[in-house]
Amino acid sequence: MKWETPLPYQALADTILLLHFVVVLFVVLGLPVILLGSRAGWSWVNNPWWRVAHLAAIGVVILQAWMGQYCALTELESSLREQAGQFGYKRSFIEHWVQRVLYFEAPVWVFSMAYTCFGLLVAWAWWRFPPKLGNGKKSDT
Numbered sequence: 001m002k003w004e005t006p007l008p009y010q011a012l013a014d015t016i017l018l019l020h021f022v023v024v025l026f027v028v029l030g031l032p033v034i035l036l037g038s039r040a041g042w043s044w045v046n047n048p049w050w051r052v053a054h055l056a057a058i059g060v061v062i063l064q065a066w067m068g069q070y071c072a073l074t075e076l077e078s079s080l081r082e083q084a085g086q087f088g089y090k091r092s093f094i095e096h097w098v099q100r101v102l103y104f105e106a107p108v109w110v111f112s113m114a115y116t117c118f119g120l121l122v123a124w125a126w127w128r129f130p131p132k133l134g135n136g137k138k139s140d141t
Contacts, residue, residue: 009084013077017099020073023057030054031122038129051131055122062119065112 034054037045044050064071 007084009080010086013080013084013086016073016077016080020071020077021101023073027054027057027061028118030057031118031125034125034129038125043132046129046132048131048133051126055126058115058119058122062112062115065108065115068108 030050031054034045034051061071
């Protein structure tokens with residue numbers, strides 16, 4: 001299906017950019033939430049689904065960084081922007097502000113090391129505050 005105007009591609013690219021931003025927030029803020037929540041007794045932060053999703057997300061980031069690959073969301077957004085006929089200097093409001101937070105320039109090795117160190121912290125949190133099955137209450141039977 002080919003759209004006649006670039007607007008749907010731009011809207012899709014903005015949507016992918018926002019999704020990417022939410023994933024980054026989940027990965028980055030997930031660790032402090034796990035640590036603080038474990039200390040505060042929030043049982044949901046040690047839910048296996050939450051913890052597996054968080055560990056898998058940082059695992060994918062680390063793997064892509066060490067393999068020298070761009071994130072699939074970055075590539076999809078870039079492709080959609082090209083299909084919208086956008087150039088580097090043309091940005092929507094969403095793109096302008098979210099990209100300022102999400103992207104910055106540094107050598108690739110810096111990102112690989114930062115992701116790896118963060119992943120090690122996530123693994124440590126997994127060991128220190130392991131996921132718990134069920135609601136944590138003992139049964140009377």
